[in-house]
Amino acid sequence: MLKYILPLILFIVMAVFLALGLNLHPGEIPSPLIDKPVPAFSAPKLQAPEEKLSQTDLKGKVWLFNVWASWCASCRSEHPILNQLAQQKAAIIVGLNYKDEPEAAKGWLAQLGNPYDVSIMDQDGRIGIDWGVYGVPETFVVDKQGVIRYKHTGPVTPEDVQQTFLPLIAKLQAEN
Amino acid sequence: MKHLSIIVLLILSGIACAGVEYREFANPEQQQAYENLTSELRCLVCQNQTIADSNAELAADLRRQVYEMLQQGKSKQDIAQFMTDRYGDFVLYNPPFKLKTGLLWIGPAAFLLIGLIAVFLFARRKKTAAKVEISAEKRQKIRSLLDEGDRS
16 A cells, blocks of 8 residues: 555655745845844935935835846836836835946936935945845835835835835834 | 967957956965855855856955955954845855754755665565565466466
8 A cells, every 4th residue: 555655645745845946936035134223324315426315314204225226127127116106105215226327327217217215326336235135126115213124126016016015114104 | 360360369358258356365364264255155146156156246246345354354253244144044055053944954864864764664675575485385386387388
């Protein structure tokens, strides 16, 4: 009897592991920064390089931190969705212009619209390292206390906005 | 002549591609630490490469980070901690033994053990199967059946 059941059991075990493997997203690495205070930064603004923005300027506000670059193809597909999200004015959207040429970045915003309340420049990628950025685009949600509550890797889709971002932002806006 | 110019161009193209980073170290220990660290940290863009092997921009940035921290006199532990604080245990090719990484560490040994047990069981069963005794009566019958087969 065991002779016949054993191959079946082996097959089921293998099938389960393979099925789990198919549904894994090895590209999405869980961030250790969730529920931690935002990494400190102070960086020049893209549109006004003489002014700087730091995380303390955003205290008491719910904000999104979107990592983008003009060289990033999936940022282009994400851009209209961010534009729509910006129109709803649910939260402040801060852009991190990651390893980009300021002129190219400004041209991109002029051409495709600017969903960001402010974008800051990270030309050498140091702020990116502090935030554990490994792929562009990435989007973080930060609460009023300056704590990172959520991280999204890859382009944000309309479903992500409806199902994840807007409910989370509403919840965080209600917190003190 | 044409061949010669092609050869020269090919040689030059090699020079253009070889964007080797030049790093200067205070002492050989520091260089050793740099080489060890960069070959133990995973590039998060091309996940099966270390940051020493990878050509990804992020890998170059992380190599620069490691180099700068060594220059500042940070220890290997400090730098590994810096990386895991930002990228998680995944960044380490040599992850710490934890509940989450337990399967990773125990898995191969467990599979080896299961395999050895299976081989042992099979071998034992083969042995007992070989020991089957055939009675004289059955032997007679087999003989007669074989003889019958020969005649036809």
